[in-house]
Amino acid sequence: MRRIEAQRIVVKVGTSTLTYPNGKLNLQAIDQLCYSLSGLVNENKEVVLVSSGAIGVGLGQLGMKERPSAIPEQQALAAIGQTQLMTVYQQRFAVYGQKIGQILLTHDVMDYPTSRENVLNTFENLLRLKVIPIVNENDTVAVDELDHHTKFGDNDQLSAIVATSIDADLLIMLSDIDGFYDKNPRKFADAKLLHTINEINAKTFEKAGGRGTKFGTGGMTTKLKAAKRILDANKAMILANGENPSIIFKILNGEQLGTLFINKDD
Ligand SMILES: Nc1ncnc2c1ncn2[C@@H]1O[C@H](COP(=O)(O)OP(=O)(O)O)[C@@H](O)[C@H]1O
Numbered sequence: 001m002r003r004i005e006a007q008r009i010v011v012k013v014g015t016s017t018l019t020y021p022n023g024k025l026n027l028q029a030i031d032q033l034c035y036s037l038s039g040l041v042n043e044n045k046e047v048v049l050v051s052s053g054a055i056g057v058g059l060g061q062l063g064m065k066e067r068p069s070a071i072p073e074q075q076a077l078a079a080i081g082q083t084q085l086m087t088v089y090q091q092r093f094a095v096y097g098q099k100i101g102q103i104l105l106t107h108d109v110m111d112y113p114t115s116r117e118n119v120l121n122t123f124e125n126l127l128r129l130k131v132i133p134i135v136n137e138n139d140t141v142a143v144d145e146l147d148h149h150t151k152f153g154d155n156d157q158l159s160a161i162v163a164t165s166i167d168a169d170l171l172i173m174l175s176d177i178d179g180f181y182d183k184n185p186r187k188f189a190d191a192k193l194l195h196t197i198n199e200i201n202a203k204t205f206e207k208a209g210g211r212g213t214k215f216g217t218g219g220m221t222t223k224l225k226a227a228k229r230i231l232d233a234n235k236a237m238i239l240a241n242g243e244n245p246s247i248i249f250k251i252l253n254g255e256q257l258g259t260l261f262i263n264k265d266d
């Protein structure tokens with residue numbers, strides 16, 4: 001067992017953790033997430049939450065069963081879902097006396113030195129005030145066309161960019177699966193969970209398959225890309241099951257859960 005010493009922590013939750021397949025909010029998971037992150041702040045840790053779910057929650061709000069293919073429709077859903085999501089976070093975090101702030105990002109904002117500096121200043125000040133920044137892609141603005149470099153595309157990589165930009169010690173990525181397996185466990189019953197990964201190369205990517213649910217986006221590939229960014233910055237990432245988000249405490253106490261991505265020398 002290895003206790004993980006991390007002072008500044010980024011936690012990423014996917015749509016599949018926050019919502020049920022029928023599009024309704026998983027209130028139990030959200031409540032446990034808010035309780036756990038508030039507990040960490042009480043322990044004097046600095047916590048950032050990267051939360052997906054805007055489009056999924058928007059779908060649920062409108063009672064739609066499928067994600068529309070047209071970008072403007074998805075952007076409208078994100079606008080609807082993001083406010084609902086933040087309302088629920090606000091309510092649940094308030095129960096634990098925890099304040100939150102919203103940061104919506106586009107890729108170009110992190111590329112331009114001035115806007116990047118402004119964003120990083122905002123993070124630092126929120127953390128100093130013991131407020132949890134809640135980050136999502138600014139879906140209503142981000143488009144991937146006409147050479148506008150605005151879109152991150154997925155929150156797995158966004159969370160790694162945030163974690164490395166604010167010099168976080170650890171990225172905890174919560175998903176709908178226990179960790180990274182040697183092959184897609186939804187397809188292969190004999191897939192084995194890999195506890196530690198020290199290097200990410202082409203062979204590692206061959207083990208990764210696509211998304212698990214219709215609301216998820218990147219599947220394992222985007223999580224590995226995120227992990228690679230983290231290893232390149234010589235930081236650590238844990239991929240674990242977000243079904244019960246209080247798993248965060250167990251992870252930090254050194255229980256061998258999920259997959260730990262860490263460079264060998266650490
Ligand atoms: N090697 C693998 N190990 C674990 N999961 C895998 C692997 N290859 C593909 N997957 C799929 O990736 C899914 C997680 O990604 P995704 O659906 O995007 O979740 P999230 O909404 O949490 O971001 C898993 O549920 C699984 O179906």
Ligand SMILES: N[C@@H](CCC(=O)OP(=O)(O)O)C(=O)O
Pocket residue numbers: 013014015016051052053054055056078136137139153154155156215216217218219
């Ligand atoms: N920005 C989008 C999330 C995109 C995304 O990466 O979703 P997920 O695979 O559930 O982490 C939203 O809030 O719906």
